[in-house]
Amino acid sequence: MTAPYSQVPEDDLTLRDQLALDRTVLANERTLLAYLRTALALLAGGVTLLHFIDTAWAILVGWTAIPLAAVVTVMGAMRYLRVRHRLRQIGTV
Structure with a gap:
């Protein structure tokens, strides 16, 4: 998986910005897993x-519950x- 900021020149993003994007990507993946676990x-x-x-x-x-699982x-x-x-x-701004 490519990082969401891969198209931005490295000088435009600080380490803090890169880490914040990484945390947000991971949080998004955790949220998807929570939806799947609920379903x-x-x-x-x-x-x-x-x-x-x-x-x-x-x-x-x-x-x-069965169709609700598909909806979730x-x-x-x-x-x-x-x-x-x-x-x-x-990441591309």
Whole structure:
């Protein structure tokens, strides 16, 4: 992965600026992983409810959690890509 400030001449960025961009890139990646972890938990919970419990509320919650996991995954990916694009724009100023 190329650094978001790779196109900027080194004289234009101080070490503090480079480290701040690196921290922000890492924070963006951690946020994506948090979205994916949440989606995986929703998926696992929904499947577990459907598989092991036969009550109406469990079926409703299970079938709600599974598509919600897909929505959370898409939202996380969109947010990650949007922030990554903005960071690359900052790095090329």
